[in-house]
Structure formats: structure tokens, C-alpha cells
Amino acid sequence: MSDIFARIIKFIKALYPAENPVPLHAPRFTGNEKKYLIDCIDTTYVSYVGEYVGRFEDAMRQFTGAKYAVAVSSGTAALHVALLLAEVAPGDEVITQPLTFVATANAISYCSAQPIFVDVERSTLGLDPEILNDFLLNNGILKSDGRCYNKITGKKIAACVPMHTLGHPVRIDQIIEICQRYHIPVVEDAAEALGSFYQGQHGGTFGELGILSFNGNKPVTTGGGGMIITNDETLAANAKHLTTTAKKPHPWEFFHDEVGYNYRMPNINAAVGCAQMECFTGVLENKRATAQMYNQFFQEIGIPFITEPANARSNYWLNTIVLKDRQERDEFLGYATAKGIQARPVWTLMTYLPMYRACQSASIETAQWLEDRLVNIPSSMRVGR
Numbered sequence: 001m002s003d004i005f006a007r008i009i010k011f012i013k014a015l016y017p018a019e020n021p022v023p024l025h026a027p028r029f030t031g032n033e034k035k036y037l038i039d040c041i042d043t044t045y046v047s048y049v050g051e052y053v054g055r056f057e058d059a060m061r062q063f064t065g066a067k068y069a070v071a072v073s074s075g076t077a078a079l080h081v082a083l084l085l086a087e088v089a090p091g092d093e094v095i096t097q098p099l100t101f102v103a104t105a106n107a108i109s110y111c112s113a114q115p116i117f118v119d120v121e122r123s124t125l126g127l128d129p130e131i132l133n134d135f136l137l138n139n140g141i142l143k144s145d146g147r148c149y150n151k152i153t154g155k156k157i158a159a160c161v162p163m164h165t166l167g168h169p170v171r172i173d174q175i176i177e178i179c180q181r182y183h184i185p186v187v188e189d190a191a192e193a194l195g196s197f198y199q200g201q202h203g204g205t206f207g208e209l210g211i212l213s214f215n216g217n218k219p220v221t222t223g224g225g226g227m228i229i230t231n232d233e234t235l236a237a238n239a240k241h242l243t244t245t246a247k248k249p250h251p252w253e254f255f256h257d258e259v260g261y262n263y264r265m266p267n268i269n270a271a272v273g274c275a276q277m278e279c280f281t282g283v284l285e286n287k288r289a290t291a292q293m294y295n296q297f298f299q300e301i302g303i304p305f306i307t308e309p310a311n312a313r314s315n316y317w318l319n320t321i322v323l324k325d326r327q328e329r330d331e332f333l334g335y336a337t338a339k340g341i342q343a344r345p346v347w348t349l350m351t352y353l354p355m356y357r358a359c360q361s362a363s364i365e366t367a368q369w370l371e372d373r374l375v376n377i378p379s380s381m382r383v384g385r
Contacts, residue, residue, distance in 0.1 A: 005331075009341055018384065021340035022340060024378055031275040036052065048267060053266075055270070073266075074226045075215065080261075085239060087158065090113065092158035094161055096116070096118070096189075098349040098367045099165060099350075114360075117364060122366055124165070126168065136182050158185070163190075164188070167315040169314065172188065185209075192317045219381075303323070318376040351364055
């Protein structure tokens with residue numbers, strides 16, 4: 001395989017000729033970022049009180065089509081609060097997928113709840129609606145309080161968190177239809193999916209709540225940050241309240257009416273986000289063009305490349321190839337690293353992490369197949385092309 005590996009490395013370096021080593025996904029600052037940061041500093045409004053937070057939330061509402069958006073300090077914080085707003089309580093269970101970034105499962109744990117892991121599908125890399133349906137048929141029961149309970153553990157299944165993995169939309173309409181039959185709220189983990197659409201609708205806007213991430217490796221970055229999006233006015237108001245330490249508005253008094261969180265996004269981060277959103281349409285076009293070039297190249301050499309699922313338009317956050325097995329995966333990762341290319345495997349499955357090994361899981365055969373074979377390759381916006 002060394003000849004094939006060499007061809008891959010040569011192609012990647014040709015896509016990113018000015019970068020050595022070639023990063024997996026580097027942030028790009030090509031707009032008004034510096035201008036807006038200087039403005040923040042000059043006005044002294046660098047914390048969460050400032051005009052850029054509101055402007056960034058407005059930009060996110062307009063782009064995603066969500067009625068409400070609440071900026072927070074990270075995607076993990078967004079998911080934590082979204083689960084609380086979905087009324088996930090200590091001792092509850094939350095269905096999610098084993099192939100995900102650890103923050104998905106961690107946010108469930110922050111609520112003192114426990115994940116249930118249901119397998120993914122190869123076509124979307126996300127939660128498989130058929131396996132979800134089978135799991136609930138065999139394990140779910142609606143009780144007199146109108147909520148779904150797990151027949152095996154006796155615990156309430158309080159929410160379902162599908163993830164739009166690597167920016168590829170899941171079959172979210174089917175997941176929501178299944179969950180509605182069992183009265184299970186859906187919270188969409190769209191941390192990686194800004195700019196991804198399913199059936200013409202933006203990811204994260206199908207469930208009761210959705211979340212986005214603006215970490216440094218995302219197509220739009222604020223350095224660190226996240227967003228809760230929803231079409232429910234009450235949920236949005238409660239999100240803003242909870243993430244601002246649950247402080248009651250008052251000209252001078254500090255009165256907090258419940259346990260809240262210091263999760264609001266600082267103005268200085270939002271300023272970067274505003275500048276990033278001004279350029280985002282071009283970023284998406286650039287990344288789609290890169291994905292198309294990758295797809296054509298890998299077709300020529302006979303290596304599968306992950307493309308957007310049916311009825312979806314992906315942001316191609318991370319471009320991904322499928323190798324023969326775990327041995328070939330690891331051989332390529334070692335080769336790429338030695339040649340100055342930052343490539344990465346997909347995450348270790350949640351069911352193999354020590355804190356989640358004891359959690360209930362349906363079959364994870366597909367997730368295991370993907371973990372053994374997926375490799376993410378450089379996916380930054382190409383500049384100077």
C-alpha cells in the first residue's frame with residue numbers, strides 16, 4: 001500500500017501547498033476579525049455584555065432558520081443546558097450513539113443521567129432509525145405519567161441525542177417520528193453541522209432543541225463557543241436565564257432564583273464569530289469544492305470517500321476515507337504523520353471508555369466497523385487558490 005499512500009500524501013500536499021505540516025482543520029481569519037476585536041477592546045465590552053453577542057445570535061438565527069439562538073461558552077455547555085431544558089433529571093437515561101465525540105456523553109453525565117448507546121448507520125455515520133425503533137419496541141414502555149421508561153432498568157428515557165457526525169445529517173425526520181411515539185424529546189447534537197441541511201432544513205432545527213459548536217477546528221470559530229437553537233420562545237428564554245447564572249434582571253441587585261451556570265459567550269468571542277459568519281458562504285463553497293476533488297481522486301485509486309447522505313447537503317467539516325481494516329488504518333496514520341500530514345482516526349467508541357463501559361447498549365456492530373476504518377484527512381478551507 002505504500003505506493004497508494006504516497007499518492008494520497010502527494011495529492012493532499014498539492015491541495016495545501018503552503019502548509020507544512022498540513023493541519024487537519026485550521027481556522028481561517030480572512031475578514032473583519034481583527035477590526036471587530038479592536039472595537040471590543042476599545043469599548044471595553046469584552047465580557048458577555050456587548051453588542052457582538054446579540055449580532056452573532058442574530059446571524060445564527062438568520063442562517064439556520066431557527067427562531068431563537070442563545071450563544072454560550074462551548075458546544076458542550078450548550079448541550080448540557082439543552083438537556084436540562086428537555087427536563088433530563090438525575091437518574092434518567094438518554095439515548096445517543098456510540099460513535100461520537102466524548103462531549104455528547106459527558107453532557108448527559110453532567111445531568112447525572114446515564115447514556116444508552118444505539119448503533120449508527122454507514123450511510124450517515126449517525127444514529128440508525130431502524131435500530132432505534134427496534135430498541136424502543138423491545139425496551140421502551142409508556143407509563144401513566146406519559147413518559148417512556150426502560151423495561152430493563154426501570155428508569156425514564158428522558159431524551160434522545162442524535163449527532164450529525166462530521167457534518168453529515170442523520171435521518172432526523174425518522175428519528176423524531178419514532179421518538180414522538182414514545183414521548184421522548186429530541187435534542188440534536190449539530191456541533192459539527194453548521195452549514196449542513198437535511199431536506200432543505202438546517203441541522204439542529206428539527207428537534208425541540210439543537211446545539212452548535214464554534215471550537216477552533218470548526219468551519220466557523222469563535223475560539224471557543226457554542227449555541228443553543230430552538231423555535232420555542234419559552235425554552236429560549238430559559239436557556240438565556242440558566243446560562244447567565246439564573247440572575248433575575250435588576251438595575252443593581254444580584255438575585256438568582258435557581259442554580260444557574262456561567263456559560264454565556266463573551267463579547268470578544270462573538271466578535272470573531274460575527275466576522276466569520278460574514279464569510280461563511282464562501283467557506284462552504286470552498287469546502288464543497290475540496291470534497292469534490294477528494295471524491296474524484298479517491299474514486300480513481302479505489303478508496304471509498306464519505307459523501308453526503310441522500311436528501312442532505314453536508315458542510316464536509318472533515319473529509320473522511322474508509323480503509324480496509326484497522327491495521328491499514330493505523331499504517332496510513334503512521335505514514336501520514338511521518339510525511340507531515342495531520343490525519344486522525346474517528347473517536348474511540350463511547351462504549352469502550354472506562355466511564356461508559358457499564359452503560360446499556362444495543363448492537364454496535366456498524367459503529368465498530370466504522371471505528372476500525374475511518375480516517376479524517378485535511379479539510380481546512382484552501383486559501384490562495
